[in-house]
Amino acid sequence: MKALFAGVLAGLLTAGVALADDCSAQLPAWLEQAHPGQAGGVWLEDERGTYRVDAEQSICKVWPARPELTLIAVPLVRAEHDSHGETDLEVLLLDSARQDFVARLVEPNGLDWDAIYVTRLAFDTAPYRLRGDDLAFGLRISRENGSRVNPFSETQLHLYEFEARRLRLLLGELPVALSWGEWDTNCTGEFSETKGVVIITERIGNHGYRDLRLKDTRVERRIALVDGQCQTVEESTHRYQLPIEYDEERYLLPIELASDPL
Incomplete structure (x- = not known):
């Protein structure tokens, strides 16, 4: 019984690690899904004007309490200057099984900086x-x-x-x-x-x-x-x-x- 429990526990831990690894590994594909053509920092256009996806600072995390959902946060750079910049904050929820977005929220100028x-x-x-x-x-x-x-x-x-x-x-x-x-x-x-x-x-x-x-x-x-x-x-x-x-x-x-x- 102890051996069985240890095996199940090891399996759960391994699955948890794999889930975390999958989140990071799949983030580039999700960014492309949300913003087609964004790879390489290409400037895109939407109803608010031009922008580029800051893939380096984008993050994701499987929601532990609701593992069917994956949380994603993306900086959308609107303008860059020597001393300041304008950046929106985009938060997305992804259906972990279907791999499609179920919710999206953009906070204009949420990550502005000087x-x-x-x-x-x-x-x-x-x-x-x-x-x-x-x-x-x-x-x-x-x-x-x-x-x-x-x-x-x-x-x-x-x-x-x-x-x-x-x-x-x-x-x-x-x-x-x-x-x-x-x-x-x-x-x-x-x-x-x-x-x-x-x-x-x-x-x-x-x-x-x-x-x-x-x-x-x-x-x-x-x-x-x-x-x-x-x-x-x-x-x-x-x-x-x-x-x-x-x-x-x-x-x-x-x-x-x-x-x-x-």
């Missing part, structure tokens, strides 16, 4: 049960600048709902990580790092969507030369929580984040 540019996209498939037993999924968008003197990086969370063959943005641009600093590139300076966790509460709000709470922890440090050595001379930790409630169409960001993210 001095702060997009470095990574990653799907967040934690069990976001926002309404009843319905599951939402997340996409984390990471950005940073290229400054050594004033380093900056942030990660924002988007949450999506798939219902009645329709993909909808439930929550956008929620900052869940932020770090910045100002220093002399040698030692002396100040740094701040904030990490946030989204908590789903039991309170049912508008249209049956549960209230959320963003639980943040911010650590601030001041670093200086002491007796010829670089040391932390001051450190403080701040913890706070912000409520996030569903309005008529989506969750609204707390007013505190509009003026002072994290």
Whole structure:
């Protein structure tokens, strides 16, 4: 019996790895299916104008809770300049068995950049049960600048709902990580790092969507030369929580984040 169990477990693990490998291996074909002729960064045209698919930053992931669906995120570059760019964010859902798209959502200018540019996209498939037993999924968008003197990086969370063959943005641009600093590139300076966790509460709000709470922890440090050595001379930790409630169409960001993210 143990041998049989081990064999079944090994088979499941192997299948899981193969499924993950298949996602990455098949992504180029799915991009071509969604945007015929896109290979090689060729510029295409749609109702919004010209664009090219950024295949390098495109990602996919089989949705663990709903393995019949594969999640795909694609940057659609609209314009590129020396100091800034305009890029749409496209999110697609693929029927894993039939290999055809069942939903598509484009967020115009969702990945625009200037001095702060997009470095990574990653799907967040934690069990976001926002309404009843319905599951939402997340996409984390990471950005940073290229400054050594004033380093900056942030990660924002988007949450999506798939219902009645329709993909909808439930929550956008929620900052869940932020770090910045100002220093002399040698030692002396100040740094701040904030990490946030989204908590789903039991309170049912508008249209049956549960209230959320963003639980943040911010650590601030001041670093200086002491007796010829670089040391932390001051450190403080701040913890706070912000409520996030569903309005008529989506969750609204707390007013505190509009003026002072994290």
